[in-house]
Amino acid sequence: MLKSPYTRLPLWREQPDNIVGILHAKDLLRALNAADWRLDKLDVLKLSAPSWFVPDTTSLQDQLNEFLKRKSHFALVVDEYGEVMGLITLEDILEEIVGQIADEHDIDVPGVRPQPDGTVNVDGSVPIRDLNRHMDWSLPDDEATTIAGLVIHEAQTIPEPGQAFTFYGYRLEVLRRQRNKITALRIKSLNK
Structure with a gap:
């Protein structure tokens, strides 16, 4: 605790x-x-x-x-x-x-790691809603709860590492997959 x-x-x-x-x-x-x-x-x-x-x-x-x-x-x-x-x-x-209510106890979202090149490395299990709030993004969360779920929904398949997709103004690249689960992605906002 x-x-x-x-x-x-x-x-x-x-x-x-x-x-x-x-x-x-x-x-x-x-x-x-x-x-x-x-x-x-x-x-x-x-x-x-x-x-x-x-x-x-x-x-x-x-x-x-x-x-x-x-x-x-x-x-x-x-x-x-x-x-x-x-x-x-x-x-x-x-x-x-x-909008965001910041307080002294707010912390970074676990599994979200902004990179120096402007991309963001994200664990597949990160909720879309948390990612949107943390990064001030607007990825849709009506069809999936997690970022991995959104990629699978949009791709209509379970992508392999190295595959990249562009939708909703973002480029999402699969970095890692374990069995049928996307475990890591790299995301770049194309709007900024």
Whole structure:
């Protein structure tokens, strides 16, 4: 928890898709203090809040209303099969409405590495939405969640390393692939 930049962490049992609760850093610190900082006296599951799952088809307006109604800032997003796709926060929604909200705890997006030549090396698992925010880009995220998913969707195939595609004003080159998964790309905005 200390190495995480987040204050709320999903807890899972046996496999990552089996989310059993949400642990807030403040709750953990209060409980540790009350237990004289002895980890053996803690049951993190009892400290956690219930998980809240929302469909990936929920509109921003509906999700904002639910956050306000529930007085919550955090939900897990699931697809039509109940698979966890990621998470959404109240801050995510507000940033979609008013633009980036910077604070002292914001960090760079893991897996996004701008290069001196103006290109950006990106892990395939990076969410398009995070990449767009971090780079001030406008890649579409309605057909895919990750940048690798977008390339596969647009290419209509799983590309080989070295293949490059140009769409939506960006050049995307596949750098690495493991089995059927694109693991690394190089992206150049053609608009700047």
